[in-house]
Amino acid sequence: MEEAWERMPVPVIMPKFEMAQESGKILRWLKQEGEPVAKGEPILEVETDKVAMEVEAPASGTLVGIRAGPGEVVPIGQPIAYILQPGEAGEAPSPMPSAPAVPQVPRATPVAERIARAHGVDLHAIAGTGPGGRVTKADVEAYLAGRAPVEAEGKIPAVPAARRLARELGVDLHTVRGTGPGGRIQSEDVRRAAEALRRVAEPEAPAPPAIRRRVPLAGMRRAIAERMLRSVREAPQFTVSVDVEMSRALALVEDLATWMEREGGPRVTLTALLVKACAWALRRHPALNATLEGEEILEWEAVNIGVAVAVPEGLVVPVIHDVDRRGLVEIAQVLEEKAKRAREGHLRPEDVLGGTFTLSNLGMYGVDRFTAILNPPQAAILAVGRVAKRPAVGEGDRVEVRPMATLTLTADHRIVDGAQAARFLDDLRMVLERPGIMLG
Known part of the structure; x- marks a missing residue:
């Protein structure tokens, strides 16, 4: 009996990557009907509300009985294919029915x-x-x-x-x-x-402009739309901004980048320094490292900062966990690895879950300042503009040209008050203008 059980077909089920996930959309099959597969080998790509994931073969054998094709949405836990184990006989499944043709609607004035x-x-x-x-x-x-x-x-x-x-x-x-x-x-x-x-x-209305293409609001784009709509609808959001003098921060990044290039280490960027500085400030202001759950505000022990990364389909937010316990070089390395996986569509579930605060940096696109929408259910998100030379008043009321950047914090007023947000930004400005403080 035990030997017979081991040789039964093994189902490939639609996996559950996220707590709130109800279904997954098949992007493509990496292995085709009748091909041999090895246990742990990626056999298809599935898209959830947040990110695209690879699904691995649960056993070694032959892939048969594919029940859903690219573009189809399947509830979690439902079989989408089977694996015939070595020595097991099985019939090839009938081909999946093609989708019915959609009648063309005639165009007319x-x-x-x-x-x-x-x-x-x-x-x-x-x-x-x-x-x-x-x-x-x-x-x-x-x-x-x-x-x-x-x-x-x-x-x-x-x-x-x-x-x-x-x-x-x-x-x-x-x-x-x-x-x-x-x-x-x-x-x-x-x-x-x-x-x-x-x-x-009656005078005939002019013909509408020609449509270049129609893009369905689906997949990641739809998930972003729904999450942002829920964010602005449910959370009373307010923003506060501060200008930061960035000469010392830039010098630190340049020194580390030069050293890492010589040592063959990761590329240290200003974004990595911003992540480290945010973690330092969040430790001093835990009210912003929080989420609202029902009737309770949960302040988190871990500081897990998500960094928004642009991808062709929209936006993903890979999370760097325990940022306050990591050094700047390690943060730069993790950030580089996760950003690369995000752009290639190979993020894992643990790469996007557990964030307690979000950073969005558009400075590399030449944006001076902007306001970000909260990433629910987090209490706050920081928007960072580019570093640009601007006139600033120095000692003796002298006007000097200095590298400046504008930071804008968006916060949930149910969790954070204006004074708390202002104190957080003030500490963040202080540590960016004097980054040596983080070494203390």
Whole structure:
């Protein structure tokens, strides 16, 4: 019995990467139907609300029975394929049904649509002569003229009352579609045609601009939209800003970068120093290293700082854990590794979970200052602009040109008050202007 159990097909299930995850979307299969796989080998990529992940084979054998293809969303825990173990026989599954074809909606000018609607004409039946096959007013009128049935004596079939009404309203019966027996035109048909002509007399609205492409609001983009909408809808957010003199910070980064280049170590950046400085300030102001959970404010012991990283699909926030316990060079190394995995789409669940504070630096894009939206359920997020030379008042009221940067803190007013945010920023400015303080 035990040997037979070991040789049963092993299901590949949609895994759960996050606590709130309900489903996952298949991006692509790295292994195809009938191919051999090894236990622990990546066999497909799955996208969650936050990031794309690789799913590993739970056993060695042959991949069979693929039940979902790229783009399909599958609930967590549901089998999406099976692995036949060595020595086990199995039948190849039937191919997945292809998605039904989506009928093309004909393009038509607004006036053409109104006339067609008034006469009950299906635009699919009309060949458009406008740009790109667009159905025009002339196309619909020509179609209606061709459809009007003609009596043997060459007259349009219409009841006498409809003929009188057409003369009164100035309607050409050749353009009217009859709904009576044998296609005979009724008075109501004439009234509908008159109303359509009245609308046609109105100036035609210009055609809308051509659409370059349609991008579905899905995957990561949809997740970002939902999280940010919930953030601004639920959290009363306020911002405070401070200008920081960055000459000493830049000198420290330059010295370490030169040393690491000589020693073959990681590239030390200003962002790494900002992460370290934020951790130092958060230790002094734990109210900002917090989240709101129900009726409680949770202040966290660990300082885990997420750093926003731009990727082609949107934005991900890999997290550096226990920042306050790491040195600047180690922070730079972890930041470099996680940013690289983020851009390649290879982040692991532990790379994005557990953040207690977020840093967003757009200085490298030439942005002077900006306001970031809270990353729920965190209490605060810091937005950093570029370092640029600006006039500043020095000793003896002398105006000097110095490298300056603007830091803007966004905070949840349910958790943090303005005075707390101001004191945090003041300490952060102090430690960036005198980074040697962090060595104490």
